[in-house]
Amino acid sequence: MKPAGIYIHIPFCRARCSYCDFATGTYESALAERYVRALISEIRNFQSTADRQEADTIYFGGGTPSLLKAAQVAAILDAVYARFHVARGAEVTMEMNPGTLTLDTLKEFRALGVNRASYGAQTFDDSELKRLGRTHNAEDGRRTLTLLREAGFTNISFDLIAGLPAQTLETWSRNLDEALALRPSHLSFYLLEVHEATPLADQIRRGAQPLPDDDLAAEMYRLMLERACEAGYEHYEISNLCQQGYHSRHNTKYWTADAVFGFGCSAHSYDGARTRWSNERDAARYTVLMEQRRTPIVETIELDERTARAESIFLGLRLMRGVDLKEYRARFGSDLRDEYAADLERLSDAGLITFDSDLMKLTATGALLSNEVFSLFV
Numbered sequence: 001m002k003p004a005g006i007y008i009h010i011p012f013c014r015a016r017c018s019y020c021d022f023a024t025g026t027y028e029s030a031l032a033e034r035y036v037r038a039l040i041s042e043i044r045n046f047q048s049t050a051d052r053q054e055a056d057t058i059y060f061g062g063g064t065p066s067l068l069k070a071a072q073v074a075a076i077l078d079a080v081y082a083r084f085h086v087a088r089g090a091e092v093t094m095e096m097n098p099g100t101l102t103l104d105t106l107k108e109f110r111a112l113g114v115n116r117a118s119y120g121a122q123t124f125d126d127s128e129l130k131r132l133g134r135t136h137n138a139e140d141g142r143r144t145l146t147l148l149r150e151a152g153f154t155n156i157s158f159d160l161i162a163g164l165p166a167q168t169l170e171t172w173s174r175n176l177d178e179a180l181a182l183r184p185s186h187l188s189f190y191l192l193e194v195h196e197a198t199p200l201a202d203q204i205r206r207g208a209q210p211l212p213d214d215d216l217a218a219e220m221y222r223l224m225l226e227r228a229c230e231a232g233y234e235h236y237e238i239s240n241l242c243q244q245g246y247h248s249r250h251n252t253k254y255w256t257a258d259a260v261f262g263f264g265c266s267a268h269s270y271d272g273a274r275t276r277w278s279n280e281r282d283a284a285r286y287t288v289l290m291e292q293r294r295t296p297i298v299e300t301i302e303l304d305e306r307t308a309r310a311e312s313i314f315l316g317l318r319l320m321r322g323v324d325l326k327e328y329r330a331r332f333g334s335d336l337r338d339e340y341a342a343d344l345e346r347l348s349d350a351g352l353i354t355f356d357s358d359l360m361k362l363t364a365t366g367a368l369l370s371n372e373v374f375s376l377f378v
């Protein structure tokens with residue numbers, strides 16, 4: 001059995017960004033205290049088929065997990081180490097946000113064994129940050145990297161978002177120059193999605209912000225890949241680039257369908273075989289459920305054979321190295337190329353996928369239109 005990943009959701013932020021639809025709210029210290037106790041209790045009571053499951057990645061996601069006090073992070077990690085057999089050299093990531101960090105706090109997290117930092121720079125343009133309702137400015141984004149390095153972090157990722165309202169190819173290009181000059185070990189980049197029921201969607205409906213242009217966003221994606229690859233980054237997943245050896249080990253588990261156990265509100269888990277389950281989304285309701293010693297799980301899905309096959313294809317295609325046809329045959333006992341012959345021929349004729357000996361991969365256009373490709377398998 002491969003080691004699992006452990007995901008810990010921390011649903012607090014300093015303020016809500018206007019485009020965000022994650023399960024997160026503004027930080028309240030009383031709820032945070034109760035929430036951390038609830039999390040620890042969920043981790044301690046975790047049941048799995050293996051008595052003490054092996055794990056080799058821990059990921060604090062959110063939200064802004066770095067808003068927690070070091071003592072709270074330490075208590076959560078203690079619970080994880082007591083319940084799971086965590087491999088030496090495990091990757092321990094914490095998501096952070098600029099403008100919320102001090103050198104001392106970062107040193108404390110580092111001393112607790114957090115060895116990878118991932119933060120939301122999003123853009124290095126102050127007016128674009130303002131449009132997104134971010135609480136930091138571009139200088140905070142630069143300074144976060146400096147602080148992390150001073151605190152001893154060498155494995156540092158940050159996120160950029162393209163396709164923002166009023167963003168132009170010129171401002172995006174300046175963003176890229178700045179991002180690449182900072183030489184993070186890992187970069188994630190996203191095209192903005194405008195979710196219904198967010199303040200940004202409302203602003204766009206009212207005409208207070210322009211509608212982002214999809215074609216322009218596609219140009220930005222192409223430019224990002226071109227510049228980053230020229231600068232020596234490896235494009236290893238649709239939205240992720242890294243310097244050699246710095247891919248996200250935790251996130252790769254999602255794409256290779258390995259087991260990941262999630263704790264906290266809205267956390268999703270997968271046992272690496274046939275069962276997925278997810279927790280109550282609301283932080284306060286999750287906390288009360290745990291305080292009442294009730295299960296936080298609100299949905300369990302047993303994957304049927306067809307869904308398991310489809311998932312292994314569309315998750316695997318997210319990795320630019322592609323889906324290994326030999327592995328697929330070993331796992332499911334059939335030939336993927338025969339099974340989906342008509343669909344694959346159509347995708348290949350449209351220039352969206354390609355075959356390279358025993359690997360099936362997305363092309364550059366396929367990566368841009370990945371949702372259309374994946375929808376064929378869902």
Ligand code: SF4
Pocket residue numbers: 012013014015016017020021022024062063064097120
């Ligand atoms: S910092 Fe991230 S998680 Fe928090 S509100 Fe903003 S986008 Fe959402």
